[in-house]
Each structure stands twice: as C-alpha cells, then as structure tokens.
Amino acid sequence: MSNEKKRQYMREYMREYNKTPKRKKYMQEYAQRPEVSDKIKEYQKNYRQSEKGKETKKLYNQRDDVKEKEKTRSRNRKSDWHKTNPEAHRNCMLKYKYGITLDDYNLMLEEQNMSCAICGSTDPGRKNANFAVDHDHKTNEIRGLLCHRCNMGLGYFDDDPVQLKQAATYLESNAEE
Secondary structure, eight states: OOHHHHHHHHHHHHHHHTTSHHHHHHHHHHHTSHHHHHHHHHHHHHHHHSHHHHHHHHHHHHSHHHHHHHHHHHHHHHHHHHHHOHHHHHHHHHHHHHSOOHHHHHHHHHHTTTSOTTTOOSSOSSTTOOOEEEEOTTTOOEEEEEOHHHHHHHHHTTTOHHHHHHHHHHHHHTOOO
C-alpha cells in the first residue's frame, strides 16, 4: 500500500471514528478545558479573519437553507424583543424615523395638551396607538402630533395647503345654513 493510500484510509477511518457518541462526548469535554478552550477561540478568531475563513463564510451564507434559517432567526429575535420592550422599541423607531426620543415625543404631546394639533381630539384614533408624528416629507422637519384621521387627511391632500383651502371652500359653499 502506498503512502498516499494509507493517508486516505486513515482520514476516512478518523472521520468515521469521530462520529461515534463516545468520541463526540470526549471531544466536547476536552474542548471545555480552559487551556484548550482559549486555544480554540484564538484559532477560530484567526481563521475567521483569514482569506480562507472569509471565503468559507461567504459561501456558507449564500446557501438557500442558511438564508432561510437566518431570516427566521432574525424575525424571531426582532419580534420577541419589541414585544418584551415596547417602550425601548418605540424610542428606537422615533429616533430612526424622525430623529427624536420618546421623551421629546412626550414633551411635544404635553405642549399640545395631550391632543391632536389640528382637531384637538385626545383620542389617537386607533386601538393601542399613539399620535402620529406629522413631518414635512421634503425637509423632515416635525410639525406636530396628529390623530389618525387628521394625519390621513393631510396625506390624502399631499400636504398641499392649496388643495386643503379648496376643500374648505367647497365644504363652506355647500354647507346647509
């Protein structure tokens, strides 16, 4: 038997041997030893930073089953977090969308007497909802907090004062006296 064939045989033998329950248990216990654990972590870190490690990760992440698994994990993490931390989630969303904190939002609401800036309603208009942050879509400047109906109304008129004035004129001219 040639040296190459011997090496091939030993590789296959060790692959099968390492799959046995007894060997797996030994390897797990061995890897948990502090002196070994540190070496393994160092090796893994160096491998991930190497070109081969980066290429391997790239190929792994391109697999369809991995993509689907990661989507599911990501969805579950996000949904669990925002359910258990609703105030922190709201704060993150306000910061991301409008550049304000939850404290800023609450201060604006207090300045508006806890009501809509247009109609004065104290009801946000939807179940378990907050007042909408009305902002100029061109400059992103915040104008105030609105109930759902007023926010939708402005949206339907494309935030155009001319259209809103025409609508008001129309309503006034057709109002019953």
